[in-house]
Amino acid sequence: MTQAINAKEKHPPGLYLLFFTEMWERFSYYGMRALLTLYLSKTAMEGGLGFDNASATLIYGWFTGLVYLTPIIGGYIADRYIGQRRAILIGGITMMLGQFSLASTPALGTHMTWLGLLLLIIGNGFFKPNISTMVGALYPQGDPRRDGAFTIFYMGINLGAFMSPLICGFLAEDYFATKGEDGTILKYAFEYGFLAAGIGMALGQILFNALAKKYLGDIGLKPAVDKNADGTVEKKVLTKEESDRMAVIFTISIFVIFFWAGFEQAGSSLTLYTDSFIDRTIGSWTIPTSWFQSVNAAFIVMLGPLVALLWTRLASKGKDLSIPVKMGLGMILLGVGFLFMVGAVLERGGDISDPAIKASLYWLILTYLFHTLGELCLSPVGLSMVTKLAPVQYASMLMGVWFLSPFIAQIAGGYIASYVESLGAYTVFGLIAAFVILAGLVLWGISRKLIYMMHGRG
DSSP states (O other): OHHHHHHHSOOOHHHHHHHHHHHHHHHHHHHHHHHHHHHHHSOGGGTSOOOOHHHHHHHHHHHHHHHTTTHHHHHHHIIIIIHHHHHHHHHHHHHHHHHHHHHTHHHHOTHHHHHHHHHHHHHHHHHHHHHHHHHHHTSOTTOTTHHHHHHHHHHHHHHHHHHHHHHHHHIIIIISSEEOTTSOEEEOOHHHHHHHHHHHHHHHHHHHHHHHHHHHTTTTSSOSSOBOTTSOBOOOOOOHHHHHHHHHHHHHHHHHHHHHHHHGGGGTHHHHHHHHHBOOEETTEEOOGGGGHHHHHHHHHHHHHHHHHHHHHHHHTTOOOOHHHHHHHHHHHHHHHHHHHHHHHHHTTSSOOOTTSOBOHHHHHHHHHHHHHHHHHHHHHHHHHHHHHSOGGGHHHHHHHHTHHHHHHHHHHHHHHHTHHHHOHHHHHHHHHHHHHHHHHHHHHTHHHHHHHHTTOO
């Protein structure tokens, strides 16, 4: 009876502060990410750095991978030394400086690009695991609203991700870009897109620091790890139940590598394929390539409330799907999405290099729709899972462990994307679909054992 009552209670106002803080941080990140592969691959005359497509996707993969490696370090520091609120402040300011460094490249030189990417990697390590952990801290253990809360929080991520490619892409590919008489872009204005991303990061930090005391109280102010009188960390032996739950986090983290390696093709191989081989024209207007980075986020904003309501309703009736089943379903849906990209390749007659032969836009839209459904089943549920299962003294650090999956996946995804030209899009998209669907089925198959371990019966 208590579970049903809790499931119907309103979410605390602190959730919405974290929602908007994360929205602006993701506006910053995804605005930059939407431009990064294009920026790396366009020639110097076009305003880019002039890397070939294979090199550009590898750089993209390593950068986005390292962005997800540093959270384990930032989570560890927050848990033991500075608390989550200070970590978010340090991370936000560092990422803001990173975006401004990218924007200053035309004036100060290419070395500012590499400095900017480094600052973004470091800043994200402090920011990313700690704001997610704070969402979980708003709810007591066993509160059935938590999965729904993370889905709402995830909408904040994707509201920012929806707006930023439109705004940053418009500035870089349209408003400030140099165009020929026929409308063809002669030189991109990437620096203005990066500048807008930096301003978004600054707005998020102002919002968070102005309102955190009122709406979050003491949450995240102190390190989670208890210390002795002499300042040393108090060591606590993990119980078998805690060890089993940590093992579940590690096990599922391994499986979702397959998901993220496929999902993050959106910023690399899918972006390049869209730029060259998808019909982006509507009448006489050509949709900027970077705008398609907003499609997934738009679907999240539209479908997120429905999924959040579904999880809450199922929980209130005691019929909620288990975490491993939700995630396995998410992986299968992602794989189905890539089958539509195989359809796009087949519509063009296979791996034809002639850019004049275009595939229909609806293949790409259907791909993003199924990727979004898969993401909603997996990513917010994974964030919620870590806050449920992680021992308090390791909460932020284990959130960092969760982000190790995208770290490995991003790098793997960069290498996968680099083979599109040599192996062909048909082969690469088809293999991604097969491996992700298989991994999802295996995770679904072992879900019963994982559920037992989560509930202390392993």
